[in-house]
Amino acid sequence: MRKYHTLRLILGDQLNPKHSWFENQDDEVLYVMMELRQETDYVRHHIQKIEAFFTAMRRFKDIVASQGHHILYLPIESADNSGSLTEELNKVIRNQEIQRFEYQEPDEYRLDEQLKSFCSKLSIDHRLVSSEHFLTEREDVKELFEGRKQIVMEYFYRHLRQKNDILMVGELPAGGKWNYDSENRKKWKGNPQVPRWRNGKSKKQEFNLNDLNINHIGSEKRTIQFPKDRDESVEVLHHFCKVLLPHFGTYQDAMHTEQPFLFHSLLSFSLNTKMLNPKEVVVRAIEEWNHRPEEISLAQIEGFVRQIIGWREFMRGIYWMEMPTYKSTNFFNHKNPLPDFYWTGKTRMNCLKHAVNNSLDHAYAHHIQRLMVLGNFALLTGVHPDDVDFWFLGVYTDAIEWVQLPNTRGMSQYADGGLLATKPYISSGSYINKMSNYCSECAYNVKTRTDENACPFNSLYWNFLNTNKDKLSSNPRMSMMYRLLDKIPKEELRQLTQRAEAIIAAPDDL
Template sequence: MAKPAHTLRLILGDQLNLQHSWFQEVDEGVCYVMAELHSETGYVRHHIQKIVGFFLAMRHFAAELEKQGHRVIYFKLGESGADDFTGLIKHMVAELKPQRFEYLLPDEYRLDQALAALDGELGIPVAAADTEHFLSPRDGVARFFKGKKTYLLESFYRDMRKQYGILMEEDGVSPLTGQWNYDQDNRKKLPQKQDIPKPLHFRRDVSDIVNLIREAGVETIGHIDLEYFYWPVTREECLELLAHFARIQLHLFGTYQDAMTDRGYLLFHSKLSFAMNTKILHPLEVVNTCVSYWEGHQDKVGISQIEGFVRQIIGWREYMRGIYWAKMPEFAGLNYFEHHAPLPDWYWTGDTKMKCLSTAIGQSLDHAYAHHIQRLMVTGNFALLLGVSPDELDEWYLGIYMDAIEWVEITNTRGMSQFADGGIVGTKPYVSSANYIHKMSDHCSSCAYHHKEKTGHMACPFNSLYWDFYDRHAGRLGKNPRIGMMYRVWEKMDAGQKEDILKQAAYYKENANQL
């Protein structure tokens, strides 16, 4: 029989915030419970590195709480006997007989609903506390745009800058340099002679935890080196990664944040999203560290580099979370284009002749990581052109990436990438032909397909599918002012050329698994 507690508190795997007010004082009557559950490993097929990373981070977090004197009950996979968090809490309440149950507000709708339903079922008071992580409340975006049809990121981002005094003049209302956004400066292709910094990798043997996962019958995707798991999972490691980014990568982050290459998987990106999405690092902590470095190294780090990074965190990240809570659960079912095609089999293997896709997918399987342009303009772009079901694509993105938690994944995938929301997140679909990929990468030079060709043997599939996409969705997109020019180009093509392009696209759609 476990020692009774007057308060039982649940900590989820993405709530590893040691700075939370819960943990600032030790109370022997408070018992914290954490658990590795099958329900969290099986709602989609996750990358093996993702499951290992979450479990390791949770175990280190629990050990740190115990070191500080807190009482923690931690269940490894298969130990709790519970199928999900609802069953776990009911069991723990019966075992410990607490006077109250408390939890931190989940960031996923399904868990939020499941835990909220416990109020009234446990026979004791139930209370939820804020995670003290995000810079805006759950309903912050909804309130900011109340009464407006369009949720414009830029206006929200500027408001966040003002609220927190980040990169602002002393008056608190004007941006440093007089310019809010340097996005136009941050779209450069990586030159062949540009040196790429070596990623900071950590090293630990994870054979025991991988064996536990496999013995439990958890289905996973992706690859893992049992003796060289290199993701940061402790607060010390995450802080080291943050410092490394500021010193080594920040100075060219903005310039090459959209670039893609065969020569490296990380380039000048920080890879801090897992550390933030598990709440090991606070977003202000990350931003302030990088702003401080910029302030002391303006001869090395330009304003466009730091502004681009700040925009991603206090703008885009907060904005996407706000969209999630404003539009769920309906958002998860939106399918504006009524796309229902299956995801090609090679999304799970990387075995395609298209170099940009084989690189992005292969990298994702190897590292559980791809940067935002690879996700948006390669894997997402192709799936949208092909007409893939947003449901299937959501599952793929949610499973394959280390940082993928539904609040940030689904808004980026179903919203930004697939335009399945009909324009809530973006004002136009983010589609392109091979021209964009050639412009931003070195992939096309070593691809089996010809990036300049629309039709014919080994013509790049992106090209014919691009025009096919616009043709079949003319009724929905023809009046969109941001893409009217593309329809004018399409209309000016002669009938024979259009017919050839659409035939080529039809062939590629019918034979997607062989591409």
């Protein structure tokens, strides 16, 4: 049997064909990729998520092999697949008499620890290399904010724009302003038309998980397919820049019953698996803006750049600064279980019905559905952040812990007590009504607060503020909300509390 000197591990979210590992072909190097039960089973995943990862991994293996590299691929259905990463690595090292083990920096704390511990027991050489993906290092957020009172994404984002010369004119931001968020908050009312989603090449399902007995959620049927290789990812990126970018920022916060994707890019899976590089995505979008400044305003491109080099890199920095303790933060000491309707979509609240069903149907929901509908309801009803994490990590194709956890615990649940967000992202029904058409078709009345038919978000919102007064009222960004709370007559507040408590006790009755 042919033996190799070096074993290089490629994890399921390290599908970057442009990594320097692949620049030169080397007969002494064996690459290894593995489909493992330890990865399918650590949370209850959406079936489309598992299928997306394994399909993308299989296609990546073919690309690497076609370039002449030697690659060993362990499929999930293989009879001698133990399901354990370290057990399988040990087998390969033993069988191939490997003398050196190399791996790319894992993005998840769980895998990072597992591989560190594995390497500490190895009797052969081992080496950790960069994944060559992010614009920042793991510890950059920590270092940038050392000695500062508060960690603010905006400061980090400006720093990265300057450092990487992105949307800059000399020392100044393009257009003279760093942030065009105030221009990006429109409701979508049927116009402009949302162009039909253009898929990647392959529509047929390439992978059958039904025989494997994996405990999963969601449906297999889909109306979109996330790109599963680099060529498809590049195609989706071009489609976004050409067709969707002109309206991206304007309708970034909009929600609509007929349009689950609106002008969103659907690039998160390609980015998180490293099939696309964040710098390349931003450069391509800026190039489009440069060519079509009359059609693509600065507010659109700035809004997009902010998500990729601002929020995405910031979330990663927070994750590495705070793990492992971040995973157990629970500032409000919330204890309630997640309502059952998150798993079924069975509720009369129209906003939640749509946001949950989008998630179950497509393994996707856009940011405002995740934050201001799904996360908002969980926070206002006091759901334990562990339950919230479990759902968010399982349901979305783009969910990988380094980006899911800070978004869920930090941004959406404020479980870190304000480390990441300057105030909790909560709202009554009026925000949802302002940004969507959900309320006009809902069984509940968004305009009322205490009657039997009143929008549940209304009483829940005031009840949350009232219950958490001691924790939140000194936050200057909450002062206006608390001034409004103080103006509510005592009797009305009593009724609001009563209704909110009834909702919290039985959310699945809604």
